Amino acid sequence: MKQKLLVIIGPTAVGKTKLSVELAKRLNGEIISGDSMQIYKGMDIGTAKVKEAEMEGIPHHLIDIKDPEESFSAAEFQDLVRGEITRIADKGKLPIIAGGTGLYIQSVIYDYQFSDTPADLDFRKLLEERALAIGNEALHQELAAVDPDSAQQIHPNNIRRVIRALEIYHCTGKTMKEFQSAQQPELLYDTALVGLTMDRELLYDRINLRVDLMMEEGLLDEVKELHDRGITECQSIQAIGYKELYDYLDGKVSLETAIENLKQNSRHYAKRQLTWFRNKMNVEWFDMTDTKNLSKKITEISQYVEGKLQVKSNTY
Structure with missing residues (x-):
């Protein structure tokens, strides 16, 4: 039950x-x-x-x-x-x-299972530095190029989630939606x-x-x-x-x-x-x-x- x-x-x-x-x-x-x-x-x-x-x-x-x-x-x-x-x-x-x-x-x-979610800490750090260099909006546009669904749902200033979506795409080759669907x-x-x-x-x-x-x-x-x-x-x-x-x-x-x-x-x-x-x-x-x-x-x-x-x- x-x-x-x-x-x-x-x-x-x-x-x-x-x-x-x-x-x-x-x-x-x-x-x-x-x-x-x-x-x-x-x-x-x-x-x-x-x-x-x-x-x-x-x-x-x-x-x-x-x-x-x-x-x-x-x-x-x-x-x-x-x-x-x-x-x-x-x-x-x-x-x-x-x-x-x-x-x-x-x-x-x-x-x-968050422990099963792919991570690349070096790539994440690189994106954090990149956000400081080019700005949140520009990094958000990079997300839109590979994962338009996530970009539509995540505000450009929510940089942690922008980076997370890019990190998942980097690690799996899948968009956030595709990755979550695969988890079933x-x-x-x-x-x-x-x-x-x-x-x-x-x-x-x-x-x-x-x-x-x-x-x-x-x-x-x-x-x-x-x-x-x-x-x-x-x-x-x-x-x-x-x-x-x-x-x-x-x-x-x-x-x-x-x-x-x-x-x-x-x-x-x-x-x-x-x-x-x-x-x-x-x-x-x-x-x-x-x-x-x-x-x-x-x-x-x-x-x-x-x-x-x-x-x-x-x-x-």
Whole structure:
């Protein structure tokens, strides 16, 4: 018997946090963050961390476990989340992963063996030096020449993933998609994979509004504190919401331009998230466009999960 697991995915600002809490209340669950940036302390507003009031008493895991100076990998995430799944299940609760970092979530629910992934550390170091010499955009164009699918899904500034895709191609002669397909991973858990989607224009409006609210809540002060601490060449600062405001603090752009770039990059990221999930995972999609009937939609999703996992809701 495989362990039951609920996974809630979807683009930024689509409503994953609220849904995950509501389902946790109905299905006796606890929530594991599936976001690669919410692990960092002091990065609350820009990563849209769930607030204590929003948790409604539901335990949340893998939030605020790393300092911004520290690196974090999908392999480490895989190990930590699988441990949390076991601990939550041992308490008789339903583990619920909620987040938007597709590769990280995929690494948990499928039987991926990171130790089997090819590596060439000398080649990797060469690419790191090359990125410094020619710039991220140029290296991203080199990836596009040999692996256009990965290049479309990976932002040029996410240089670690650009280099990783190039490294896999260098070692195997296969694109990232071809290499992952050859692995033929199987689901490790009895998984209900719920995807949230929304009318594109409405989603973009929500993203723009979210950025405005983040600025009102003090995002600039949050970023400035990291900037003043000298945290610059770190994985955490590549997060959307931080790199754009770093450009402002470094005097490269005006604040107005930085905010517009933040909105634009967030919209582009949401589009890439949807493309990634649709191409990589067997997801049951639910449209959240009708925000006026949210309660009805939550009940519909809850009933789907109950049927898929054969669990009972406490709302009866």
